[in-house]
Amino acid sequence: MPTNIPTARIRNGNEGEVNAAGDYVLYWMIANRRTRWNYSLDRAIGWAQHLKKPLVVLEALRCDYQWNSDRFHAFVIAGMADNEARFAKSPITYYPYLEGRAGEGSGLLATLAKPACVVVSDDFPSFFLPAMLRAAARQIPVKFELVDSNGLWPMRLAEKEFARAFDFRRFLQKALPPWLSEFPQADPMKGLKLPDATLPDLKQWPRAKPQAAELSEFPIDHKVTVAAEQGGEAAARAQLKLFLDKRLPIYGEQRNQPEVQAASELSAYLHFGHLSVHEVFAEVVERENWTPDKLSSKVTGSSSGWWGLSATAESFIDELITWRELGYNMCARRSDYDRYESLPDWAQATLAEHADDPREHVYTLDEFEFSRTHDPLWNAAQAQLVKEGRIHNYLRMLWGKKILEWSPSPQEALKTMVHLNNKYAIDGRNPNSYSGIFWVLGRYDRPWGPERPIYGKIRYMTSENTARKVSVKNYIAKYSAQQAVASRQLF
Ligand SMILES: Cc1cc2nc3c(=O)[nH]c(=O)nc-3n(C[C@H](O)[C@H](O)[C@H](O)COP(=O)(O)OP(=O)(O)OC[C@H]3O[C@@H](n4cnc5c(N)ncnc54)[C@H](O)[C@@H]3O)c2cc1C
Known part of the structure; x- marks a missing residue:
């Protein structure tokens, strides 16, 4: 067993055993889509060296996940092109795969895993990835290791969840120091020597050419357009x-x-x-x-x-x-991290008390999506999200607070925030998508007075106060112009 990464970062995905007579070690790259500073890659290299076997890296992109679009496909594919170029200069065999139609990719992982000695993958705690890893574990006949390269602190090491950033920070101030000198390899492929791999028959799943991929050929949402920010x-x-x-x-x-x-x-x-x-x-x-x-x-x-x-x-x-x-x-x-019921009790109680408060403005999902509210600053933030796939952090807070105020119920507000954030934000579908959105509804926060309509004791924000605290005139002008273009593209 290699000892090249901390055991706190590894968990078993199944009960399988190492097959030392297998053909290669397989790293199924699903979240740490990079060739440097990556504990999963280090671990896979460690296994390959330990067993004196080749290393194969499979990086695939499925096409049937929720909110799939040109924006996210382009970002991931740009990363695949970079990885392909980097792996080409190493003894590692890289296999990029782009699924053309829903379901076409099934069987690829099982086919590659069958002759493997051991399979390593990335431990990632949100969106469809945890369920995909559980399903994959059943198709992998050998040892399946999930490696956490998400943060400086190994995410499963704390034995509790933290209700406030202050508590987590205080915890980290005690527990983090030993982890500040434990880093993954900056360039694990430098000087690396491994034998060449022979792959099984993969004709059914042709090797992708990321540089030449045509977004129009994928069955994904083409209205959510490629953002200026390039991936990789x-x-x-x-x-x-x-x-x-x-x-x-x-x-x-x-x-x-x-x-x-x-x-x-x-x-x-x-x-x-x-x-x-x-x-x-x-x-x-x-x-x-x-x-x-x-x-x-x-x-x-x-x-x-x-x-x-x-x-x-x-x-x-x-x-x-x-x-x-x-x-x-x-x-x-917590597997219910994305459910309304995961909010702290005080937040659920105060929102319930104010659920029937009259709302001066109530907007539908479409009105939110196409920036058709009465508030120019909110509309500009939404236009930035649609066009660029991001909102400036300060305005992201305001964006969420106003969705709470202008929705028929806090549950509906949650659905709207999750949908719009995850559909348009390049960084969406991340654990911090849910921290940010649930923060709007009281998670990681405390009760605030005075109690207000709709919000109850939940922290309150207004566009007027925001405009007093930070300059937004040019921001509104810039994104109001883009709003017209973005709305035209969406219809
Ligand atoms: C309603 C709402 C939705 C959000 N959705 C997302 C999301 O989908 N994905 C996402 O990564 N973040 C989300 N956030 C958190 C935060 O807005 C973004 O992480 C930040 O704006 C990213 O910009 P940056 O990289 O320039 O951040 P910087 O200010 O440069 O910060 C550096 C890094 O620290 C982390 N970070 C910064 N602020 C926060 C924060 N408040 N909470 C958690 N991590 C933070 C991010 O990884 C960020 O890249 C959301 C916040 C709110 C209020």
Whole structure:
């Protein structure tokens, strides 16, 4: 058994045994879609070296998942093209597969797994991936390992879920330090030597040519168009560099300003696994000349002062680690993470008390989707989502709060938020899609006074207050113009 990655990051997907007489080790890449800083790839390489066998990587894209569209296909396929180029220079056999019609991909994994010694895959806690992994486990006749490369903190290691970011942060301040010197390999293929693989007959599932893929040929939603943000490891790394060079110095002060580009815009790359949080962390602390001895020994749960980094870097790292990994903790521990009933009791109680409050505005899903509310700032945020596949974080909070206020019930508001976020946002369908959306309804928050209509004790936001706190005039002008174009494309 290789010992090259921490055991806390590995769980068994089935009860199978290693078949040392098999033909190769198989890594089924489903979430960490990258060739660097990837514990699953490290683990698969570890097995191949240990058993002295070739390594085969299968990266597939199915076409029948909810909210499939040109936008997400293009992003993933760009990543496959990068992976293909990188693996071509290594002794690893990479097999990209793009499913052309629903169901056509069935049997591919089982066929590749049959002669394998062991199968490794990515442990990812939300959307259809957990169910897909459970179904796959039944088709894999050998040992099936699921590897967690999602965060600095192994997501299944905490034995409880956390109700507030403060509690999770305080927990991390005690528990995280040993994990700050445990990293996946920055470039595990450098100098790697492995024997060549011979694959079984895969004619039924022809090898994809990601560079030449035609989106129009897939049975997916073509109205959700390709966003400007390009997918893949190379684009992710370029965005990280841009962030570190230009935006990190102003992040702490300006992150909330929609008209200033201070945020990293890395969430889509993190979601599709084109970029690792370990790499982002390593780059930030290198720029800061940081070493673990700078950590404060005082555990306070405060978002500043613990890391011993500059104030701006601390505020970024708090989002990247505390807030981001809080969502992974929740989804890994609770299979009902996307159900209304998973909200804290106080939030459900206050929303129920105000369920029958009169609503001045009530919009249908279509009216929300096509930016047809009375509020120009909200309409602009929705237009940005439709056109670019993202909303600036501060306005994303307002976007959700107004959907709560303008929906017939909080349950309906939840459905609308999940649908619009996951249909259009490139970073949607992620554990943090659910943290953000459920935050709107009270998760990770506390009761706020005074009690208000519809919201009850749930935190309240208004477009007027937002416009007073941050500049939005140019933002509204920019996205109102795009709104007309986006609406035309959607009809
Ligand atoms: C209604 C609503 C829906 C949301 N939906 C999503 C979603 O679908 N996918 C998603 O990744 N995030 C979601 N968020 C959280 C947050 O808005 C985004 O992570 C952030 O705006 C991404 O932009 P960035 O990469 O520039 O973030 P930065 O500010 O540069 O932060 C760096 C990284 O930290 C993480 N992060 C930042 N803010 C948060 C946060 N509040 N909660 C959790 N992680 C955070 C992200 O991984 C982000 O890439 C949602 C928030 C709300 C209020």
